[in-house]
Amino acid sequence: MPKTKKKEMSPRQECMLHFIEKCIATRKRPPSIREICDECGISSTSVADYNLNRLAELGYIDRTSKVSRGIEVIRPVGAMLESEQTINVPVYGKIAAGDPIYMPDSDVRPEEFVELARNLLKTPKSKKLFALRVEGQSMVDALVDDGDIVVLSHQETANNGDMVAAWIESREEWTLKKFFQSGETVTLRPANPAMFTEEVISQRFTFPAQDVKVSGKVCLVVRQM
Numbered sequence: 001m002p003k004t005k006k007k008e009m010s011p012r013q014e015c016m017l018h019f020i021e022k023c024i025a026t027r028k029r030p031p032s033i034r035e036i037c038d039e040c041g042i043s044s045t046s047v048a049d050y051n052l053n054r055l056a057e058l059g060y061i062d063r064t065s066k067v068s069r070g071i072e073v074i075r076p077v078g079a080m081l082e083s084e085q086t087i088n089v090p091v092y093g094k095i096a097a098g099d100p101i102y103m104p105d106s107d108v109r110p111e112e113f114v115e116l117a118r119n120l121l122k123t124p125k126s127k128k129l130f131a132l133r134v135e136g137q138s139m140v141d142a143l144v145d146d147g148d149i150v151v152l153s154h155q156e157t158a159n160n161g162d163m164v165a166a167w168i169e170s171r172e173e174w175t176l177k178k179f180f181q182s183g184e185t186v187t188l189r190p191a192n193p194a195m196f197t198e199e200v201i202s203q204r205f206t207f208p209a210q211d212v213k214v215s216g217k218v219c220l221v222v223r224q225m
Contacts, residue, residue: 009058013051015040017060018078020071030071074110087121088113089151091131095165097144098136098195099204100175114149114222121151123219128154130216132165132176138190139163139176144221150176152216163218164188169211177205179214186212 009017019039023031033045033052042048052071055061060077064070076088090110094101114131123129134148142163144150150165158164158179165176166188177188187206190196196205 009055009060010051012040012042013055013058014077016048016051017055017073020061021073021076021078024073030069030073032069086115087118087129088115089129089131091133091149093132094135095132095150095174095176096136097134097139097146097176097190099138100168100171100173101135114151116151116220116222121220123153129219130154131222134176136176138192138195139178140192142178142191144176144191144218145223149222150218151220151222153219154216156214158214158217165215165218167213167215168207169213170207174215176218181209184209188212 016036016039019036020030023029023035031039033048036042036052037045037048040048042051052061052063056063060073060075062072062074064072076090091112091114092110110130121129129151131149131151134144134146134150137146139145144163150163152165160180162179163176164179165174166179167174168188175188177190180187180189185206186209187201189201189205
């Protein structure tokens with residue numbers, strides 16, 4: 001069966017989304033439909049309404065029809081995502097930094113956004129970033145504690161020593177650990193010797209390489225005071 005081509009935004013819808021993000025980023029509120037029409041050269045509010053519904057269907061916005069200006073951006077692509085000075089990184093729930101725990105698929109609506117100064121991040125602007133809230137204390141020696149937020153660059157590969165968010169296929173669980181691969185074996189190593197001996201690490205955190213899927217590399221830790 002041939003694959004269905006993924007539908008994306010039209011140029012008009014892209015204009016609308018960028019304007020909505022700009023208004024939220026600068027005015028702290030979404031624009032009215034009339035303002036969207038004026039900005040994007042749309043002659044009819046019904047045409048604007050149709051395209052807003054398409055953006056909602058594509059997963060870029062959420063609409064509350066009974067609320068004036070009831071538009072929420074859930075997949076930012078422009079001004080809300082980053083500017084010259086700041087970047088808004090979506091937070092997609094919790095990840096374990098102790099025993100691996102189940103975390104819902106991250107292809108969901110973010111719980112919140114964390115605003116960061118661009119100069120704190122050494123990753124290229126083209127890198128897709130996301131964030132997770134840490135649950136557990138197995139990475140305290142790597143300066144990551146329970147309740148902290150880790151910002152990750154989305155990538156499926158890692159070098160030895162990188163701190164990563166990894167999916168353990170056989171357990172259907174996510175975990176936050178340091179990545180080490182030796183041949184066909186991967187060890188997801190915790191950084192808290194008070195909790196985990198080498199024997200425990202060998203038994204509980206070493207897996208066949210094909211069983212471990214890297215989702216992102218930690219590039220910044222946001223400490224919660």
